[in-house]
Amino acid sequence: MKKLLVVILSLGLFTFTGTSETEASSSPCSKYSGQSKIxxxxxxxxxxxxxxxxxxxxxxxxxxxxxxxxxxxxxxxxxxxxxxxxxxxxxxxxxxxxxxxxxxxxxxxxxxTKLDAVACINGKHPSQSKKIYSPILGKVTLGMSKQQVKEQSSGILSEETSDRLVYQNVNILGYTGMVIHVFENNALVAVNVYHDIMESVDDLNLLEAYFVTMYEKIIPYYGDPVSLDTDWLNDTGGYNLSAYWITNDHNTLLTVQVTYDYDTYGGLRISITE
Known part of the structure; x- marks a missing residue:
């Protein structure tokens, strides 16, 4: 069974500033003011x-x-x-x-239109929330609604629930895999990335080559990481390589792991800087 790499993008609390009457009237939600049901x-x-x-x-x-x-x-x-x-x-x-x-x-x-209206009257429309951009995620940004993620995502939609969208065959930084988008109150708060190439790999050289390739692709975006672990043997729960970057508004973790059961995985975790 595939060992999933949990990737959590936590938005935390949204911060709002004052809005002028002109801005409010031009909001896509202004037409639903006063409505409690759609x-x-x-x-x-x-x-x-x-x-x-x-x-x-x-x-x-x-x-x-x-x-x-x-x-x-x-x-x-x-x-x-x-x-x-x-x-x-x-x-x-x-x-x-x-x-x-x-x-x-x-x-x-x-x-x-109906879906947007429901989001508006519940205060969950994307125009009412903050967007945070990660260059790794391409057109998808944190804070997007489920419908917006659908419009911007590539790959094949294989599963949908009220708080998740699962896509197969998505290309992230040159490797295809499964991507799970997780939502709270119709805003994107998490993305799980599982690169297919790292499943059931029995050669440490291949695992290390993947790690180095991904590392070199991320460096141009963020520079040197604040933390870099290139020692397989200094971890608990298995054997792990990792690199961690921090910016003003989000963090990025690259990791490759071999579990004690000799399952393997590799992927990314991107989260909002709190």
Whole structure:
């Protein structure tokens, strides 16, 4: 099983400055001032909702735990449910319960305008939050909404929940891999990067070559790191190489590790400077 490198980009508390009446009136959220609910075809659209499910033919609802399915009950034709997440071939109705995405169900998604409206009335629209740029992440910046990340991300979207977007085959600094974007209140607060080339590597020379290559790509952005560990043997929990950079608003960690189980991984952690 792949050992995942946890990559956390913590935004911390947003800081706001005064806004003029002209700026406020031009805000994309100004039109929703005073509204407490957004309606979608007669039903309230909730924050974090990504779609709705209508049962066309009776279908099974099951609890998903890992790869194990446990039947819960039968959903009846004509019933409707809010959708907050999906996995390949499955839709989540919440609480860890899923249905198969097939001809027995109809899945619909709200317009971007509706999603923006819900974010606005909940104070979670990206125009209401701070953006922090990392040159490594390209067009994706911390503080973006889920919809904005979708518009800017490359690769293949393989999973979506109310607080995560998972993309496969994303190129980060010349290597492809899996990238997980994590959201809080519809603002991007974390990015997990797992480079495929570093999975199940049994040659230390290859691991070191990856580390050196990535290090040389990051140096032009940030200069010398504040911390550099090139000794495999001075760590706990396995064997590790790492480099750490700090700027005024974010930190960057490059790491390669061999666990005691001889699994391997390599990737990046980028976080906001607190």
């Amino acid at each position: 309606w979608w075809d007669g039903a309230e659209l909730k924050l974090g909702q990504i779609g709705r499910l209508t049962i066309v033919k009776n279908t099974s609802l099951f609890k998903l735990e890992g790869d194990k399915r446990t039947f819960e009950r039968t959903l009846k034709a004509g019933e409707s449910y809010r959708i907050y997440a999906f996995k390949p071939g499955m839709l989540s109705v919440g609480g860890g319960f899923y249905v198969d995405r097939n001809e027995k169900v109809k899945y619909e998604t709200p317009s971007k």
